[in-house]
Amino acid sequence: MLNVEEKNLFEDSVQFPDFDAKFRLDQLIGLDDYKSRLTKMLSVLIYPGSMESWVNKFHGDHFDALSNILNRPPLIVLAGDVGSGKTALAENISDSVARLNNIDVILLPLSLSSRGQGRVGEMTQLVSNAFRETKELAKKYKSESGKSNGAVVLLIDEADALAQSRESSQMHHEDRAGVNAFIRGIDSLASEGLPAAVIMCTNRLDALDPAVKRRAAEILLFKRPDLSQRKSVLEQSLAPFDLGHETVNKIAEMTGASATRNYGFSFSDITQRLVPAIVLDAYPNKAVTKERALHIASLIQPTPPFLGAVDE
Ligand SMILES: Nc1ncnc2c1ncn2[C@@H]1O[C@H](COP(=O)(O)OP(=O)(O)O)[C@@H](O)[C@H]1O
Ligand SMILES: [Mg+2]
Incomplete structure (x- = not known):
């Protein structure tokens, strides 16, 4: 059996609301639209009940009409050039989600840049462990009656290696297993209805696996500043x-x-x-x-x- 240090999987989990995160979010320029869209999307993915109150207020009893929005897999992809604010936004946006919904949000950040490139199967195990921990934590927050007490955001940063197309011929068999573990993780988060969502950041949208792309509730593209x-x-x-x-x-x-x-x-x-x-x-x-x-x-x-x- 492989030995990935589980204790160190998420060295720096962060709890929101957090004043410093709010400050860092405010420092980001040209991303207001993404901030607001990401906040709304995460809120709905994590806490569908927030949409129910909205629809009741403005459109009456039509919660069922929202199933297309509410049943989307809890995955948002941030893609684009290096140094364009993907990590900064992904690391701090949970502050805005926590404030909007008046709940605690825990961020579990996992960077794949320097990891999972060593032993065979390491990436697969990292990803599986990350999803397992995310689910365990999210279960504690889930409430049977409506609003959850909190939510979990799993951030998979520098996910280029993982996101790579399964169709790419250079792709090693083990990498494919990593992508598959990721897809399984997303699907199980969705089917268990847990208050959790995943943000994936990649510099290589062109190489993003089609199965991952298809599952993404949204893909936000990042560019250099004008x-x-x-x-x-x-x-x-x-x-x-x-x-x-x-x-x-x-x-x-x-x-x-x-x-x-x-x-x-x-x-x-x-x-x-x-x-x-x-x-x-x-x-x-x-x-x-x-x-x-x-x-x-x-x-x-x-x-x-x-x-x-x-x-x-
Ligand atoms: N939209 C932005 N507004 C202000 N500063 C930014 C913005 N995007 C990036 N930066 C600066 O560049 C640094 C690196 O950005 P980062 O989020 O790591 O980029 P990426 O993850 O897209 O490679 C940030 O810490 C910040 O100082
Ligand atoms: Mg980054």
Whole structure:
């Protein structure tokens, strides 16, 4: 039998509402529509009763008409370019779900990036264990009479390896078993009607397994920021340095697509590379200046998009 450290499966489960999560959610730019859709979808998947009150209030006794919405498998896929806010949104959106429904939500985060690539079968066991724990926890929250006392969100991040198409010829037999374990997990969450949902993040929508895609209640696509979103994220992260609108606007222009490349900076290129470079250039003996900030911006190049998938 394989020996996956079960105790360490979810090292950092998080409970919501959580003030820091709310703050981090508010920091995310250009994702308001996704925040609201994700909150609603998760609320309905986790707690169908919330829809019953809504339909009663606005449309009378027509709860049965909602079966198409309520019977969807509890899976939402966040897909798109690296550094576009998938993980940040997935890790913090439960705060909004907890507040909207006035319940506790537990997030169980499982990153597959560095895991499950070792011994044969490890991925399969990780996934099976993750679903088992999710279900055990969700059972405690389930209430026989209506509203559950809480809910569980299982986050499967960096799921590229798992999401990969079963039709892909390079796919190893064991990987296929991992995908199958995932599908079994989703299906059993759905059939047992537990207050739990799964968020899967992947950088490779093109490789997403068709059976996983079919089950997803929704697939949200993430992109690099456009000009106005770059302005917002720059204004936010450069605010302490008082560089003025003109400089910030210039940097926003410089970080877009250009004559030499058909893609601009990702959100994380801006927050995790450009802004730190500007700060460290001045630190520890000088202040950040407009001239230096513009100069640094002219030197830094954006990370090439995954698989060249861009639309800007
Ligand atoms: N929409 C956004 N608004 C503001 N900052 C963002 C946004 N998306 C990403 N970032 C920044 O980039 C960092 C990395 O994003 P992350 O969620 O890990 O990207 P992904 O999971 O899509 O690769 C975040 O911690 C945040 O600092
Ligand atoms: Mg991520």
